[in-house]
Amino acid sequence: MYVVLVCVLACIVFVPGAIAGARGSSADAAQESAQAQAAEAQAQAAEAKAQAAEAKAKDAKAASDADEAKRSKADDFELSAATFDDIPTSDGLVSYSLAGLDAPKVSSARRASVESALDAIEEQGSVSMVLVDTQTGSGLAYQPDLVVYGASSFKALYSMYVCESLVEKGEVSLDDYCAVNWVVDSSGGYSGGSYPVHELIEAAVIYSNNNAYGALRDAFDSEGFDDWVTGLGANDAVYREDSWFPTYAARSSARLWSEMLAYVGEGSETAQWLWDLTGQTTVSFIRDGLEGLGAVVHNKAGWCSDSDPSYNSVSDAGVVDLDGRTYIMSIMTGMPDTESNRALVGQLARALADCCGDLESSDSDDD
Numbered sequence: 001m002y003v004v005l006v007c008v009l010a011c012i013v014f015v016p017g018a019i020a021g022a023r024g025s026s027a028d029a030a031q032e033s034a035q036a037q038a039a040e041a042q043a044q045a046a047e048a049k050a051q052a053a054e055a056k057a058k059d060a061k062a063a064s065d066a067d068e069a070k071r072s073k074a075d076d077f078e079l080s081a082a083t084f085d086d087i088p089t090s091d092g093l094v095s096y097s098l099a100g101l102d103a104p105k106v107s108s109a110r111r112a113s114v115e116s117a118l119d120a121i122e123e124q125g126s127v128s129m130v131l132v133d134t135q136t137g138s139g140l141a142y143q144p145d146l147v148v149y150g151a152s153s154f155k156a157l158y159s160m161y162v163c164e165s166l167v168e169k170g171e172v173s174l175d176d177y178c179a180v181n182w183v184v185d186s187s188g189g190y191s192g193g194s195y196p197v198h199e200l201i202e203a204a205v206i207y208s209n210n211n212a213y214g215a216l217r218d219a220f221d222s223e224g225f226d227d228w229v230t231g232l233g234a235n236d237a238v239y240r241e242d243s244w245f246p247t248y249a250a251r252s253s254a255r256l257w258s259e260m261l262a263y264v265g266e267g268s269e270t271a272q273w274l275w276d277l278t279g280q281t282t283v284s285f286i287r288d289g290l291e292g293l294g295a296v297v298h299n300k301a302g303w304c305s306d307s308d309p310s311y312n313s314v315s316d317a318g319v320v321d322l323d324g325r326t327y328i329m330s331i332m333t334g335m336p337d338t339e340s341n342r343a344l345v346g347q348l349a350r351a352l353a354d355c356c357g358d359l360e361s362s363d364s365d366d367d
Contacts, residue, residue: 096141
């Protein structure tokens with residue numbers, strides 16, 4: 001009896017202690033499991049964070065490599081007649097880059113000024129416009145492929161054809177004589193006889209003499225003109241039986257002025273002579289519009305009023321040196337020739353000049 005009592009007492013004393021110990025061990029195990037799970041979750045989060053950082057770094061490197069590739073392409077950029085293929089065709093005002101960079105961001109105020117000038121011209125006639133920074137390939141364009149009657153704006157470009165394709169190759173001398181077989185303007189001089197090629201070119205470029213220009217075309221159109229102009233991509237400026245004055249677009253005009261720059265860059269005496277003539281033109285709507293800005297303009301303007309609106313023109317195109325940079329600017333319009341319409345072309349040229357600073361990079365603020 002005594003032994004049984006002792007056993008019962010032992011159970012009373014030790015069993016609750018054992019149960020308590022088991023409960024403690026279970027709690028410790030649960031805590032350790034929770035800690036392990038938390039540690040694993042932390043490790044997984046750290047791994048995910050590291051993977052995200054790695055992905056972000058890869059994306060940043062890819063973006064940097066792409067940007068570097070663009071910059072490298074831009075560094076290698078060289079303007080030529082062919083690069084004008086990349087100007088986007090648009091009915092509205094568009095900015096672009098011919099060097100593979102993002103299009104420049106022109107400030108909203110300056111863009112509005114250009115659009116206002118374009119609207120004023122379109123109240124009087126059609127307009128095709130191209131502006132390009134020759135160093136960066138960035139520019140602005142408006143209906144670049146809309147053809148208009150170019151009138152005398154083509155005289156300097158045709159003179160370039162004679163000099164570059166014929167004189168430089170020794171097929172023609174500037175001292176050769178050309179006959180004036182057609183009188184385009186009875187009051188314009190050069191209405192008969194023969195004159196040296198250099199004299200006819202000077203009269204056509206500086207004074208916009210129609211008879212001198214007609215003599216050049218009559219003498220040299222069949223010497224490869226169409227091959228020359230189409231080889232530069234200006235297919236709308238080819239020979240026409242009905243007119244020596246082509247109906248062409250600002251894109252083609254700008255192409256040919258880029259060829260003028262390339263030709264002058266070759267450094268020949270003839271090229272420099274022609275270049276100097278384009279800086280002495282007696283009429284320049286662009287030069288008038290940029291007065292006071294310190295710009296140097298080499299250009300050839302064209303103007304005409306006719307009972308047939310398809311022969312109306314107030315146009316001007318050429319090369320503008322402004323603030324240490326060089327731009328090609330072509331403004332071709334189908335407005336009739338009046339003093340007020342000439343002023344509208346000058347106003348557009350001024351608005352475009354105000355945008356030139358935004359063309360230096362694609363990082364300009366759109367303020």
